[in-house]
Amino acid sequence: MIFQIKAKVFENIRVAQEYYKIILFCPAIAESAKPGQFVNIKVSDTIEPFLRRPFSIHQAGNQYPETKNRIEILYAAVGIGTQLLAQKKPGEFLDIIGPLGNGFNYMDSKQKATRQILVAGGMGVAPLLFFAKRYPLNGMILIGTKTKNQILCEKDFEKLGLDVKIATDDGSRGFKGRVTELLKNVLRTTQYARRTMIYACGPHPMLQEISRISKKYNIQAQISLEEHMCCGVGACLGCVIETKQGYKRVCKEGPIFNAQEIIWGKNTL
Amino acid sequence: MKPNFCVNIDKLRLKNPVIVASGTFGYAEEFKDIVDLKKLGGIVSKTITLNPRKGNPPPRTCETPAGMLNSIGLENPGVKVFLKEKLPVLKKIGVPIIVSIASESGPEEFVSLAKQLDKIACIAAIELNISCPNVSRLAGVPVSRCADKLISQDADSTYALVNAVRKVTKKTLITKLSPNITDITEIASAAQTAGSNAVSLINTIAAMSIDIEKKSFKIASGVAGLSGPAIKPIAVRMVWEVYQKIKIPIIGMGGIMNTADAIEFFLAGSSAIAIGTANFINPGINVEIIDGIKKYMIKNKIKGLKNLTGGLII
Numbered sequence: 001m002i003f004q005i006k007a008k009v010f011e012n013i014r015v016a017q018e019y020y021k022i023i024l025f026c027p028a029i030a031e032s033a034k035p036g037q038f039v040n041i042k043v044s045d046t047i048e049p050f051l052r053r054p055f056s057i058h059q060a061g062n063q064y065p066e067t068k069n070r071i072e073i074l075y076a077a078v079g080i081g082t083q084l085l086a087q088k089k090p091g092e093f094l095d096i097i098g099p100l101g102n103g104f105n106y107m108d109s110k111q112k113a114t115r116q117i118l119v120a121g122g123m124g125v126a127p128l129l130f131f132a133k134r135y136p137l138n139g140m141i142l143i144g145t146k147t148k149n150q151i152l153c154e155k156d157f158e159k160l161g162l163d164v165k166i167a168t169d170d171g172s173r174g175f176k177g178r179v180t181e182l183l184k185n186v187l188r189t190t191q192y193a194r195r196t197m198i199y200a201c202g203p204h205p206m207l208q209e210i211s212r213i214s215k216k217y218n219i220q221a222q223i224s225l226e227e228h229m230c231c232g233v234g235a236c237l238g239c240v241i242e243t244k245q246g247y248k249r250v251c252k253e254g255p256i257f258n259a260q261e262i263i264w265g266k267n268t269l
Numbered sequence: 270m271k272p273n274f275c276v277n278i279d280k281l282r283l284k285n286p287v288i289v290a291s292g293t294f295g296y297a298e299e300f301k302d303i304v305d306l307k308k309l310g311g312i313v314s315k316t317i318t319l320n321p322r323k324g325n326p327p328p329r330t331c332e333t334p335a336g337m338l339n340s341i342g343l344e345n346p347g348v349k350v351f352l353k354e355k356l357p358v359l360k361k362i363g364v365p366i367i368v369s370i371a372s373e374s375g376p377e378e379f380v381s382l383a384k385q386l387d388k389i390a391c392i393a394a395i396e397l398n399i400s401c402p403n404v405s406r407l408a409g410v411p412v413s414r415c416a417d418k419l420i421s422q423d424a425d426s427t428y429a430l431v432n433a434v435r436k437v438t439k440k441t442l443i444t445k446l447s448p449n450i451t452d453i454t455e456i457a458s459a460a461q462t463a464g465s466n467a468v469s470l471i472n473t474i475a476a477m478s479i480d481i482e483k484k485s486f487k488i489a490s491g492v493a494g495l496s497g498p499a500i501k502p503i504a505v506r507m508v509w510e511v512y513q514k515i516k517i518p519i520i521g522m523g524g525i526m527n528t529a530d531a532i533e534f535f536l537a538g539s540s541a542i543a544i545g546t547a548n549f550i551n552p553g554i555n556v557e558i559i560d561g562i563k564k565y566m567i568k569n570k571i572k573g574l575k576n577l578t579g580g581l582i583i
Contacts, residue, residue, distance in 0.1 A: 002302040004552065050337060227328070231548065231549040233300060235299040236330070236341070237324060237329070238339060238341065239330070240344070247323060
């Protein structure tokens with residue numbers, strides 16, 4: 001079931017640098033949302049910017065008292081849409097549609113794997129924290145950013161008992177280099193190369209590299225993709241991505257895909 | 270006072286004049302949770318072709334000032350799957366279903382599709398999409414790489430196509446026109462003469478956006494169709510021009526976002542209107558506009574839609 005709701009802004013705070021967290025009151029979406037799903041938000045009351053903006057759900061639901069009847073969105077205020085969102089004050093309302101998309105498949109993990117590696121590139125931590133809070137995991141999360149000030153949710157993941165490993169491009173924290181290099185290290189040097197499921201969210205080049213690594217190590221990976229979206233409900237066919245079974249809609253058959261089904265090309269974001 | 274809100278276009282009976290435009294509402298099931306589908310005047314399904322069509326490579330859409338570009342390339346599952354899987358769902362809604370058709374090969378495909386649809390009782394009308402800017406008459410070749418004209422860019426081709434389809438079906442025919450032309454009234458007249466029962470206008474406007482960092486097209490196919498409020502004044506002008514020239518009803522569309530926009534289209538000469546791109550931003554807008562038109566008519570003591578259509582005072 002999809003809902004279109006005028007959701008009241010509960011809180012909208014800056015968490016680090018250009019990163020913000022907005023908390024919205026919307027019981028129907030909060031109750032039914034699954035990790036990996038997203039909401040499509042009208043950030044402006046005018047026609048500028050014109051389209052809604054999709055955001056993956058960061059936390060939701062009644063499992064924890066702090067998210068009861070609420071959903072949280074973690075976002076970077078970097079474009080016109082997200083900068084407008086950053087200006088929303090508590091008490092204001094936002095028109096949101098959700099929950100949308102398929103969400104991560106945890107059952108797959110239970111059946112085929114005994115461990116999980118979560119891989120987040122920058123904002124990619126957003127849906128992964130929701131996932132880690134919802135399901136009992138046996139594993140670690142690798143968080144990659146450009147520099148140490150951009151690392152988000154580190155303590156939240158630690159609280160959940162996950163082994164947190166950091167990679168920064170500039171080496172200001174943890175492993176110096178790409179998070180995908182760190183992943184390769186982990187797979188080379190630990191038991192993680194066997195009976196493991198990867199869950200990843202981040203920029204497309206990172207996800208493409210994860211597809212390559214997961215193929216090489218013959219382990220499965222579920223990746224969260226992004227595309228320009230319009231309707232968000234599967235009607236406009238605007239957000240397709242090429243897969244081995246033809247074009248699939250990121251908003252409907254995705255945003256979570258099996259890494260091996262994607263055909264990476266110049267046309268992916 | 271209760272205004273007469275019905276519109277009759279040949280055998281097509283609409284309980285209200287607001288329909289959803291082809292390609293912007295999928296096969297309606299996508300919106301069932303958030304739109305009261307029964308309230309719609311009619312639904313135009315996503316264009317179908319004889320065979321399944323993969324559509325154009327991504328990226329297929331981008332945002333522009335007061336609008337957006339799209340180049341979907343008529344992705345659809347083909348008529349067989351449409352009839353088997355999509356139409357039964359559409360039928361259950363209980364509002365008139367208008368099936369949009371297009372061809373990958375030539376006029377024969379329109380004829381073949383119309384013959385198949387003619388036998389199906391629950392199809393209220395057929396819309397001839399001879400104006401999609403994102404495909405050419407050559408199968409699968411984006412129009413940007415092909416000098417070939419669209420059917421609706423040539424009056425003789427339009428006449429020949431509508432005439433050929435007219436011969437094989439008694440269903441209400443609506444011809445959808447392209448704005449990418451010098452004089453749209455010539456095409457509308459040709460459609461009328463050939464036996465079209467209505468024209469719908471406008472389809473999207475051929476347009477382009479460039480990513481200056483990558484120095485590449487923002488849309489993979491290069492040329493794409495512009496829609497949204499940015500094109501509304503052009504659409505209103507074209508409806509008005511066509512209204513002066515032809516007698517068959519006009520279904521007006523192009524950037525309608527609210528009731529006031531819709532009223533403009535009626536005053537310019539539309540008998541019904543279609544909501545397109547606005548469905549992406551506010552799926553419930555159809556129902557709001559239906560109520561809004563009713564209120565406008567009551568407030569202005571307009572007895573029926575016939576009195577609103579072409580009511581522009583010059």
